[in-house]
Amino acid sequence: MIRHLFAALLALLLAVPLAAQAPAALQLRLDRSTSAADPDDVPDVTVTNVGSGFQVNTGPAAVVWNPANTATGTYSLKGRFTLQAPSDHVNYYGLVFGGAQLEGSRQSYLYFLVAQDGTFLVKHRANDEAVHDVVAKAEHPAVRRPGPDGKSVNDLEVRVGANEIQYLVNGQVVTTTPKSGMTGRTDGIWGVRINHRIPGVLVENLSVTPM
Numbered sequence: 001m002i003r004h005l006f007a008a009l010l011a012l013l014l015a016v017p018l019a020a021q022a023p024a025a026l027q028l029r030l031d032r033s034t035s036a037a038d039p040d041d042v043p044d045v046t047v048t049n050v051g052s053g054f055q056v057n058t059g060p061a062a063v064v065w066n067p068a069n070t071a072t073g074t075y076s077l078k079g080r081f082t083l084q085a086p087s088d089h090v091n092y093y094g095l096v097f098g099g100a101q102l103e104g105s106r107q108s109y110l111y112f113l114v115a116q117d118g119t120f121l122v123k124h125r126a127n128d129e130a131v132h133d134v135v136a137k138a139e140h141p142a143v144r145r146p147g148p149d150g151k152s153v154n155d156l157e158v159r160v161g162a163n164e165i166q167y168l169v170n171g172q173v174v175t176t177t178p179k180s181g182m183t184g185r186t187d188g189i190w191g192v193r194i195n196h197r198i199p200g201v202l203v204e205n206l207s208v209t210p211m
Contacts, residue, residue, distance in 0.1 A: 023047060023048065023049045023054060025066050025068075026047055026054070026064055026065065026066055027064070027065055027066070027067060027102070027103075028045060028047065028062050028063070028064055029062065029063040029102055029103065029107065030045055030059075030060045030061070030062055031060055031061040031062070031063070031196075044059050045057065045058050045059040045060060045062045046059075047062075047064055050202055051204070052204060052205075053080075053202055053203050053204035053205070053206070054202075054203055055084070055200050055201065055202045055203070056093075056192070056194040056198075056200070056201050056203065057198070057199060057200045057201075058194050058195065058196050058197060058198050059196060059197075060196050061193065061194065061195045061196040062193070062194050063096055063099075063102060063109070063191060063192070063193050064191050064192050064193075064194070064203075065096065065099060065102065065189050065190070065191025065192075066191065067189065069189060069190050069191065069208070070187075070188060070189050070190070071097065071160075071186075071187070071188070071190055071208045072187040072188075073160075073187070073210070074160055074161055074162055074210065074211040075159075075160050075208050075209065075210055075211055076157060076158070076159050076160075076208065076209050076210075076211055077095055077097050077157065077158045077160075077190050077207075077208050078155065078156070078157045078205060078206070078207055078208075078209075079094075079095055079155075079156055079157075079192065079203055079204070079205060079206040079207075080153065080154070080155050080156075080203070080204040080205045080206075081093055081094060081114070081153070081154050081155075081156060081192075081201055081202070081203060082151060082152070082153045082201065082202040082204070083116060083146060083150075083151060083152045083153075083154075083198070083200075083201055084150070084151060084199060084200035084201065084202060085146075085150045085151070085199040085200060086116045086146050086150055086199075087116065087197050087198045087199070088197060089197070090115050090116060090117045090119075091115060091116075091195040091196060091197055091198050092113035092114065092115045092121060092193075092195045093113055093114065093115075093192070093193065093194045093195060093198060093201045094111065094112050094113035094114055094120075094156050094192065094193065095111065095112045095113075095156050095157075095158055095190070095191075095192060095193075096109050096110070096111045096189075096190060096191045096192055096193050097109065097110050097111075097112075097158055097160070097186060097188070097189075097190045098110045098182075098185045098186045098187060098188045098189075098190075099188045099189030099190065099191065100188045100189065102189060105127060105128045106127050106128075107125060107127060107128065108124075108125060108126055108127065108185070108188075109124075109125055109188070109189070110122070110123070110124050110125075110134065110182075110185060110186065111123055111124075111125070111193045112156060112158050112167050113193060113195070114143045114154050114156065114169060115137075115143075116145060116146055116152065117139075117145065118139050118140065118141070118143045118144075118145050119137045119138060119139050119140070119143065120135075120137065120138060120140060120143055120167070120169060120174055120175070121133070121135060121136065121137040121138070122134040122135040122167060122175065122177065124185065134177060135167075135175050135177065138174075138175070140169065140172075140174045142169040142170050142171075142172040142174055143169050143170075143174070144170065154169055154170060155168075155169070155170050155171065155205075156168070156169060157169075159211065160179070160186045160211070161179065161211065162179070163178065163179055163180075164176050164177065164178055164179055165177050165178075165179055165182070165186065190208060191206075192206065
């Protein structure tokens with residue numbers, strides 16, 4: 001079942017309202033590009049049920065989550081991401097964790113994303129205006145690029161331990177960060193982020209397990 005979700009509140013500075021659709025229980029936050037050189041190609045984001053997962057097609061960048069999904073302490077967050085077709089330029093998609101106040105201007109979350117060019121990055125969004133690099137984008141052979149059919153499948157995982165956080169792609173640790181300085185930031189809502197102008201990303205096996 002597809003329903004219309006809030007968009008105007010989640011696009012506070014937009015002159016034109018955005019349309020958003022998602023299956024029941026999932027919520028969306030839309031982040032429209034403010035760059036004239038890199039605009040959103042269409043005004044809509046859709047999220048549709050596909051088998052046991054869901055597919056996100058953008059439009060503006062979108063954070064997708066279920067408010068019931070939270071994690072604290074030490075845990076492993078996993079998900080499989082199948083890029084259905086490449087974007088017309090490099091755009092990222094992947095896991096969100098440690099989310100809080102996602103509906104408002106004081107939104108906060110960490111995200112671990114990969115892209116079609118074989119790179120990954122880790123960032124922290126502190127509010128509507130501030131985004132901080134945790135790990136700058138870097139290339140890694142573990143990140144699969146699209147094949148001849150335009151598709152790529154990447155299993156992403158974040159392992160939040162007692163003292164460090166490991167970030168894995170297809171079972172390989174691609175980077176590690178200390179947990180110090182992130183105390184409290186790793187507790188909260190988990191979900192996914194799909195950046196703008198991506199024709200489709202299928203999300204499957206999204207889950208959290210204690211460590």
